[in-house]
Amino acid sequence: MFKSFSRQNNSILSSCLYPCSKEQYSVHINCGGKQVTVGSLKYDADEASGGGAKFFHHETRNWGFSSTGEFGIKNFDHYFIAENISLLKMTNSELYRTARISPLSLTYYARCLGNGNYTVKLHFAEIVMRDNRSYYSVGRRIFDVYIQEKLVMKDFNIEKEAQGVDKEVVKVFKAVVSDRALEIRFYWAGKGTSNAPRRGIYGSLISAISVESDLKGLDLQTGFFGFKQIKAATNNFDAANKLGEGGFGAVYKVFCNSIFPKLGKLLDGTTIAVKQLSSTSQQGNREFVNEIGMISALRHPNLVRLYGCCIEGNQLLLVYEYMENNSLAHSLFGQEEGLFNLDWPTRQKICTGIARGLTFMHEESTLKIVHRDIKATNILLDGDLNPKISDFGLAKLDEEDKTRIITRVAGTIGYMAPEYALWGHLTEKVDVYSFGVVALELVSGKNNIKNWPNESYVCLLDWACVLQQRGDLMELVDPMLGSEFNEEEAMRMIKVALLCTNRSPTLRPTMSAVVSMLEGRAIVRELLNANSSIYSDEVRFKSLRYVSGDSDPTSEEFV
Ligand code: ACK
Secondary structure (H helix, E strand, O other): OHHHHHHOOOOOHHHHOOOOOOOEOEEEEEEOOOOEEEOOEEEEEEOOOOOOOOEEEEEOOOEEEEEEOOOOOOOOHHHHEEEOOOOOOOOOHHHOOEEEEEOOEEEEEEOOEOOEEEEEEEEEEOOOOOOOOOHHHHOOEOEEEEEOOEEEEEEEOHHHHHOOOOOEEEEEEEEEEOOOOEEEEEEOOOOEOOOOOOOOOOOEEEOEEEEEEOOHHHOOOOEEOOHHHHHHHOOOOOHHHEEEEOOOEEEEEEEOOOOOHHHHHHHOOOEEEEEEEOOOOOOOHHHHHHHHHHHHHOOOOOEOOEEEEEEEOOEEEEEEEOOOOOEHHHHHHOOOOOOOOOOHHHHHHHHHHHHHHHHHHHHHOOOOEEOOOOOHHHEEEOOOOOEEEOOHHHOEEOOOOOOEEOOOOOOEOOOOOHHHHHHOEEOOHHHHHHHHHHHHHHHHOOOOOOOOOOOOOOOHHHHHHHHHHHOOHHHHOOHHHOOOOOHHHHHHHHHHHHHHOOOOHHHOOOHHHHHHHHOOOOOOOOOOOOOOOOOOOHHHHHHHHHHHOOOOOOOOEOO
């Protein structure tokens, strides 16, 4: 009955329900009891006493329950709620002091849920058939539990599972919500006792219910958007609105206004960027969910802001702040007519901005994060050409132990530190190396490995090492700048870049040290590379293989 109520939007029955004003991603109910707060979770009150009929239905704005069956005794209203007045010793005892019981079938349903995967926690404690000094002990409560109409527990006996009375047992299940509704049913299938120790206390019993979207577990501080609205806002993902294609999929530009209420409400009058995960993308859902969790938890002026996401069916989308000047790669290496030339103060600002963003990720935020894919296409520029780091899809939490060996190396050829490319050795120094490559590209206006005219060098970095030995480092500076640049700052940036790309991770500076050096507050140590080329071994060989390949090596994923 509830299904026909909630799932047929146009039915007369659906008007009986409150309309869903917004989607929710969690439901917490203290069954049969008052509203209680446990940690940061507020469990709704569920005190409606009911019965006196064969069917009882009660509903709040976004959840409700129905109970069927009779206990077969008079004045049994209060029997539908069980209460334990003695002292309960378990933690969170507030949840177990009361419970809802039902002689036949008890169904809780949550509505207006965002579709997706959920974790359902069912809290039980036997607080009724509990007096083991009397004939109460002969009572046996046995019932079945269904979630989304699937039997998840058969012949469940709380006392047996909890190994005693007045003890809690929490059962955790996964559930998929595909039509915005979740149904949990407790069903007495005739097993156990019904008249012993006395009438009116048998049947199913539930103390508390907790339903959480799996995405909520990531502590999202972001909004959720509907696929329909994004589809309308992008004019059905019209190519005319396409900003470009990344490793993750296509990125679209959207102007938000009141036509798209949900997008508009949050972002009225702003332009946003929507990233649509392509089905053929090498990166998958794992990275997608990873990215949402990572960025939403991080806020810094040099990190791209994530407004929210959309997960519906197989559609996965991210909603970002729009960056007017696209990527640094676009500005530095773009061929288009009229593309502005980045002047020196802007290059200096971009370089220190990226370093500040990385310092935050590595050293200052509560989550310590290694980005793993720092490159010019992942640095976006806002209207004032401030840099912001994007594409956290490959980011991995830098776990407790500082160094880790990982089996799945993922990054971009030309920016990857040798120890990571060869042995999967992952530390924050991997980002320091990639930053060094980007700094070198900024100062020279050249792509590290693309379009290298000189056969003697594999890449820009290779050439820079040779120039360092020769003492000709200023030759690296972008000829486009002419004489319009600050020599001292340019020399500092080159030296910092070389220090960051040292083949030994331990000799690379931390990102906070890089910021100090770039700002002239610390002296840049000059370490001459022993051999003329850092790409003289396996890395060079690997790079060569990619450079000579038919695909674009700068965008090649090395997985
Ligand atoms: O170099 P681009 O023009 O800048 O091409 C890439 C493309 O989409 C694929 O990543 C552009 N892009 C990505 N995110 C954003 C954003 N938030 N604002 C503007 N452009 C973006 C990027």
